[in-house]
Amino acid sequence: MNNQDLRELVNPVFNTAKSCVQLSAASGDKDAQRLLDALGFPPFGAQMSNKPIPKEMLEQVRKLFPAYTIIIETRFQTMNRLIERMEERQIADLPCGYTSRGIRLSRQGRTYFGLDLPAVIDAMGPAVESIIGKNKAVTYHAVDATNYESLENAFTEDSRNLLVTTEGLLMYFVQSELEKVFSNIRCLLQKYGGSWVIADRAYFLYDKEVVAATLNNDPQLTAMYAAVTNRAAATTADVKFNDSVFFDPDDGKVRDFIRKMGFELHEICMADYLPDQIASLNGNPEVEPAVRDVFGKMKFWELTVAKNVTSKPAPVDINLPFRVVSEVKDGVFEVSIQGRMDTITAPELLKQFQNAGTGIRAIHVDVSRMAYVSSAGLRVLLMMYKSLENKDSFDMTGVSDDVREILETTGFDQFLLK
Numbered sequence: 001m002n003n004q005d006l007r008e009l010v011n012p013v014f015n016t017a018k019s020c021v022q023l024s025a026a027s028g029d030k031d032a033q034r035l036l037d038a039l040g041f042p043p044f045g046a047q048m049s050n051k052p053i054p055k056e057m058l059e060q061v062r063k064l065f066p067a068y069t070i071i072i073e074t075r076f077q078t079m080n081r082l083i084e085r086m087e088e089r090q091i092a093d094l095p096c097g098y099t100s101r102g103i104r105l106s107r108q109g110r111t112y113f114g115l116d117l118p119a120v121i122d123a124m125g126p127a128v129e130s131i132i133g134k135n136k137a138v139t140y141h142a143v144d145a146t147n148y149e150s151l152e153n154a155f156t157e158d159s160r161n162l163l164v165t166t167e168g169l170l171m172y173f174v175q176s177e178l179e180k181v182f183s184n185i186r187c188l189l190q191k192y193g194g195s196w197v198i199a200d201r202a203y204f205l206y207d208k209e210v211v212a213a214t215l216n217n218d219p220q221l222t223a224m225y226a227a228v229t230n231r232a233a234a235t236t237a238d239v240k241f242n243d244s245v246f247f248d249p250d251d252g253k254v255r256d257f258i259r260k261m262g263f264e265l266h267e268i269c270m271a272d273y274l275p276d277q278i279a280s281l282n283g284n285p286e287v288e289p290a291v292r293d294v295f296g297k298m299k300f301w302e303l304t305v306a307k308n309v310t311s312k313p314a315p316v317d318i319n320l321p322f323r324v325v326s327e328v329k330d331g332v333f334e335v336s337i338q339g340r341m342d343t344i345t346a347p348e349l350l351k352q353f354q355n356a357g358t359g360i361r362a363i364h365v366d367v368s369r370m371a372y373v374s375s376a377g378l379r380v381l382l383m384m385y386k387s388l389e390n391k392d393s394f395d396m397t398g399v400s401d402d403v404r405e406i407l408e409t410t411g412f413d414q415f416l417l418k
């Protein structure tokens, strides 16, 4: 199994970014099309067009297309326009996915840091370079947003006045991860200055309204859209969505959380940043006013470090370097894990477990020196647990209070703890 296969098993969530760039290209973004070619991705709908679809259904599917593209087009383009109006800022795009933003900003001479999981960055760095050539101002960095050190490593002495942009990220985090990400970004802003703009709350609250307006409130099409997207979401990434306070329907709870995490919140009306022409609506100009009305209610959330937070950014992750030491004795896989186990580090554990071969009848995991575990790390532990015929022969020792809390809030304790 190669590195990319291991990463796919550990955290399949990066696959969600593929359909985003496919949809961007489908909505007419020429840079996205160049990226699709450079990355070797097929166009949106290619999988679908291989299957014979009845003629009357094809017509329906065609009508649904604008509903797919509008979410991605507006999310990407409104953020682009906001970035373009904040000329002094250096952009930290977290997560950059496979978007063409770096290519676009390279033409404007802006400083851009594309930040995403290693599985994405390994492909994006070379793909963008093949289009724009070497460019010191537009760089890509493998990070895990829950891992402060990986984020800080992306920046340099000259980094300042950051505009951290987030579209399509926070829904993948459980509460403990969300808290880490918030405190990591707060520390980055304390060190480099700037603010953090998030689109995810607005789309959580209003994406259905945007889609309904785009489909002219046609009940049959709207229901069909919901059915197809639910199925696609479940198969693309085997992860839970919206499983933290950030997606609580009660706005008050989210605002409290933001305050507790040391931020002040400012709202920015998204309608002011919509492009003059929304390409996804080209075939349907009559619905445009209703779509723009929905955006009148949608807000980017801009977070700045609260004035009362004066403490210097503490080294948030005072963790031991990650290390996995394992051996197999009489069919027992004995392993000790040190440091923080996240999307970047967890593939090492999976690799050692796979190298141990078949015939493992029991697993002992010593986590007494494990500082933190993210969903990706939990997924690997669960894979190991599931591989055993006799589930009682999985044993985890040295569980700290912090790790226990993560296991309990994610529900993994019912498998991994006795």
Ligand SMILES: C[S@@+](CC[C@H](N)C(=O)[O-])C[C@H]1O[C@@H](n2cnc3c(N)ncnc32)[C@H](O)[C@@H]1O
Residues within 6 Å of the ligand: 013, 014, 015, 016, 017, 020, 021, 094, 095, 096, 097, 098, 099, 115, 116, 117, 120, 143, 144, 145, 146, 166, 167, 168, 169, 172, 343
């Ligand atoms: C739905 S995509 C959105 C990407 C991009 N912003 C866009 O609009 O196309 C979600 C992205 O989040 C990234 N991601 C998920 N968990 C992450 C983490 N812990 N740290 C950094 N990136 C992460 C995935 O790799 C993926 O690229």
